[in-house]
Amino acid sequence: MIDYISGRVVELNPTRIVIENSGIGHAMExxxxxxxxxxxxxxxxxFVQQQVNPRDGTSVDYGFADKEERALFRLITSVxxxxxxxxxxxxxxxxxxEFERAVLSEDINRLKSVKxxxxxxxxxxxxxxxxxxxxxxxxxxxxxxxxxDNQIVEEATQALVMLGFNKSAVTKALQKIASKKPExxxxxxxxxxxxxx
Numbered sequence: 001m002i003d004y005i006s007g008r009v010v011e012l013n014p015t016r017i018v019i020e021n022s023g024i025g026h027a028m029e030x031x032x033x034x035x036x037x038x039x040x041x042x043x044x045x046x047f048v049q050q051q052v053n054p055r056d057g058t059s060v061d062y063g064f065a066d067k068e069e070r071a072l073f074r075l076i077t078s079v080x081x082x083x084x085x086x087x088x089x090x091x092x093x094x095x096x097x098e099f100e101r102a103v104l105s106e107d108i109n110r111l112k113s114v115k116x117x118x119x120x121x122x123x124x125x126x127x128x129x130x131x132x133x134x135x136x137x138x139x140x141x142x143x144x145x146x147x148x149d150n151q152i153v154e155e156a157t158q159a160l161v162m163l164g165f166n167k168s169a170v171t172k173a174l175q176k177i178a179s180k181k182p183e184x185x186x187x188x189x190x191x192x193x194x195x196x197x
Contacts, residue, residue, distance in 0.1 A: 002026075002061070006045040012038060014092075017063050019046055028063030029084075031073075032092035037065035049073055051084040060084065072096050079128045081121060090114050103129050104175045153178070156189040165197050173197055 007021030014035045018027045028046060030038075038044050046063040047070045053059070062084060064070040069091060076087035090099060093114040102110040103126050111122035153174060160170040173196040177189055184192070 001050060002048045004045055004047045005063075007043065009038065009042055009044050017044075017046060019044065019063075026061070028061045029088065030063045031069070031088050033069060033095060034063060034065040034091075051077070062088065068096050072099060075129055075132055076125070078132075079125055081124065086116055089116055100133050103133055105180060106130075106176070152184075152186050152189065155186045156193065159186070159190055160193055160197070169197060 005019045005021055005026050007019040007026075009017065010020045010025055011018035011027075012035065014032055015029060016027065017030050017034070017038065018025045020026075026048075028048065030046075034046075038046075044065075046065065047067055049062045049064070049070050051060050051062060062070075062073065064073065073084075073087050073091060076082050076090055077084055094102070094110075098110075101107070106126050108119060108122045108126070111117055111125055112119060117125075156174060157167070157170055160173075161167050170193065173193040174189060176196065177184060177192045181188065181192070
């Protein structure tokens with residue numbers, strides 16, 4: 001199985017890339033996110049994910065500009081009812097960070113804005129991926145919501161834990177608040193979290 005391909009960009013359009021390596025052209029389907037990242041490059045490294053169609057056994061290679069987008073593609077396709085085409089549509093409609101924020105803040109309307117995703121699918125994405133995005137990737141609220149100062153989040157977390165709240169519940173509450181109020185101060189984070197906890 002191919003993990004990544006480095007070489008000359010022979011062809012690039014919003015849905016497809018061809019990378020030449022050792023005289024062989026590797027064609028891969030891509031998202032708009034990857035297209036934007038590689039748009040002006042003559043040489044590139046593309047991370048590969050092969051998807052096999054269970055019905056007819058045919059396979060398609062999907063290419064990604066970075067490992068984070070590929071990891072998210074894998075997570076999305078692990079959700080029941082979400083195939084590779086749907087995952088690519090999600091990654092073409094929003095950035096990796098925007099998708100993570102939408103799932104963690106349970107923003108059904110944002111997810112529903114992606115073509116082909118209805119209310120039930122949006123709810124399923126949130127239900128099946130919320131914990132995986134935080135735990136599976138080993139990410140913390142501070143990493144996902146980079147706009148918030150790490151020190152502020154840490155102070156709010158410590159204060160709430162000292163008040164007797166469970167750290168896991170505190171982290172989830174702060175993530176929800178952070179997605180809506182990236183400029184919040186410590187006092188505001190604590191006050192809002194107390195209403196949720």
